Amino acid sequence: MRVHGxxxxxxxxxxxxSFSHRVRRLGIVSLVAPGLICLLAAVRLTVPQPLLIxxxxxWWLMPTVLFASIPVPSLRPLLMLPAxxxxxxxxxxxxxxxxxxxxxxxxxxxxAVGLLLGGVAGGWFWFRWAPVPDLLHDPFSAAxxxxxxxxxxxxxxxxxxxxxG
Numbered sequence: 001m002r003v004h005g006x007x008x009x010x011x012x013x014x015x016x017x018s019f020s021h022r023v024r025r026l027g028i029v030s031l032v033a034p035g036l037i038c039l040l041a042a043v044r045l046t047v048p049q050p051l052l053i054x055x056x057x058x059w060w061l062m063p064t065v066l067f068a069s070i071p072v073p074s075l076r077p078l079l080m081l082p083a084x085x086x087x088x089x090x091x092x093x094x095x096x097x098x099x100x101x102x103x104x105x106x107x108x109x110x111x112a113v114g115l116l117l118g119g120v121a122g123g124w125f126w127f128r129w130a131p132v133p134d135l136l137h138d139p140f141s142a143a144x145x146x147x148x149x150x151x152x153x154x155x156x157x158x159x160x161x162x163x164x165g
């Protein structure tokens with residue numbers, strides 16, 4: 001099994017038009033999903049204001065960086081900032097400000113796990129934090145789409161359950 005390390009620039013950090021379509025789609029999704037997370041935290045939970053501010057900043061920055069990185073792919077490493085501004089508050093909510101009811105609590109846990117999976121996958125595939133095996137090297141491979149489906153599924157199911165609070 002061959003693995004791809006960080007020597008050559010991966011397509012994820014290039015201006016390749018085929019990958020730019022994915023970045024555009026991610027930008028559109030990020031206009032909605034982090035906003036729903038922020039909204040749920042604001043209206044369904046009593047959390048410290050700094051967590052809400054971080055979620056709001058992450059929601060604003062994620063599509064901004066994604067859309068700006070289409071013509072300037074070298075901006076993509078900046079995605080770590082909005083990803084952190086969204087994931088850390090959700091982890092804090094899941095651990096310290098979780099709802100008392102079991103389904104909404106499970107929802108926040110699923111959102112957190114989904115975001116962590118997305119963050120680890122982004123770091124691994126986009127920024128090559130670790131060598132990527134052939135099976136996962138192609139960003140359009142079935143295996144990669146499978147991981148994306150799990151990531152999106154966890155967040156979506158988590159949002160629905162969290163909204164039940």
